[in-house]
Amino acid sequence: MTSAEEFLRSYHDARPEAASELAERGRVVGDGRSVYEVFADRVVAAKGNTDTNTEAKPQAVLDLGCGDGALLAALKTRGVAKVAGLDLSPGQLAAARKRPELGEADLKEGRAQKLPFADNEFDTVVSFMALMLMADVEQVVAEVARVLAPGGTLAIGVGGGGREAMEVFLKVARPLFAVVPQERRVPVAGDPRTRTREGLDQLLTPKGFEPVGWERIVVDFGGTPDEVWQTCHDSYYQMVTLDETHKKGLRTAFTVATRNLVTAEGRLAASACIDVAVTRLR
Ligand SMILES: C[S@@+](CC[C@H](N)C(=O)[O-])C[C@H]1O[C@@H](n2cnc3c(N)ncnc32)[C@H](O)[C@@H]1O
Numbered sequence: 001m002t003s004a005e006e007f008l009r010s011y012h013d014a015r016p017e018a019a020s021e022l023a024e025r026g027r028v029v030g031d032g033r034s035v036y037e038v039f040a041d042r043v044v045a046a047k048g049n050t051d052t053n054t055e056a057k058p059q060a061v062l063d064l065g066c067g068d069g070a071l072l073a074a075l076k077t078r079g080v081a082k083v084a085g086l087d088l089s090p091g092q093l094a095a096a097r098k099r100p101e102l103g104e105a106d107l108k109e110g111r112a113q114k115l116p117f118a119d120n121e122f123d124t125v126v127s128f129m130a131l132m133l134m135a136d137v138e139q140v141v142a143e144v145a146r147v148l149a150p151g152g153t154l155a156i157g158v159g160g161g162g163r164e165a166m167e168v169f170l171k172v173a174r175p176l177f178a179v180v181p182q183e184r185r186v187p188v189a190g191d192p193r194t195r196t197r198e199g200l201d202q203l204l205t206p207k208g209f210e211p212v213g214w215e216r217i218v219v220d221f222g223g224t225p226d227e228v229w230q231t232c233h234d235s236y237y238q239m240v241t242l243d244e245t246h247k248k249g250l251r252t253a254f255t256v257a258t259r260n261l262v263t264a265e266g267r268l269a270a271s272a273c274i275d276v277a278v279t280r281l282r
Pocket residue numbers: 005008009012019020023064065066067068069070071086087088089092110111112113127128129130133134135
């Protein structure tokens with residue numbers, strides 16, 4: 001396991017439901033539902049688009065970096081027969097096992113670089129806000145191509161950056177993250193190619209995937225200034241590296257920098273972009 005993977009495992013073990021609770025605070029702009037519901041719809045529709053039977057649904061889905069199973073639960077409620085998930089964090093997998101929808105799910109602890117699943121076992125592989133954190137991503141893609149049956153769907157969700165107060169937060173936080181002593185810093189995780197359409201095509205097409213379809217989903221995280229601060233705070237792994245003095249300083253800087261964005265009703269605008277890439281294995 002890499003040092004970044006060790007960090008991710010202990011971070012998520014200490015906060016098993018944090019990733020899904022954070023995502024579920026947001027509402028997809030123009031839709032009003034959670035990002036898991038919208039992403040799950042895209043996954044089901046992608047199968048219909050690539051099958052001669054347009055009503056076709058995924059039958060066997062693997063979620064790489066499944067966390068506490070929020071996306072798998074949304075897929076199960078859409079009638080997917082077999083759902084499986086893999087994650088580094090046993091704490092999150094334990095939380096996933098408590099979900100009533102996932103009673104029969106095949107949930108395994110492990111690394112996406114070495115999948116404990118058989119060749120051609122799935123017709124769909126998904127990874128939401130997780131592929132972008134993975135080391136040796138060529139190896140992950142090779143493993144996805146191995147477990148995915150020919151003609152199968154791969155759907156990926158990656159972070160596309162914050163807007164409004166979330167963009168301001170990163171501007172004021174970055175200089176503080178940069179002065180954290182080396183030994184306390186969060187190890188760098190992931191490959192930047194996973195965050196762009198061109199980068200994903202570079203990684204995926206040599207392994208037999210078609211060029212990705214690309215859609216940007218915007219998620220509204222607006223609320224009171226306190227709520228938005230908490231959402232920004234919970235969105236960055238690096239926050240655990242700041243001491244209390246730096247955290248207080250960041251909060252003050254954030255409050256000052258966003259003051260002009262607060263509406264007369266006391267609401268602070270904030271949103272985050274999720275880029276959704278969907279492709280098919282030839
Ligand atoms: C930001 S969380 C997202 C979790 C979940 N997909 C969700 O949206 O609720 C990223 C997840 O990816 C997992 N992860 C990161 N690298 C991984 C790897 N190499 N193999 C398996 N899981 C990994 C982490 O343990 C973590 O649960």
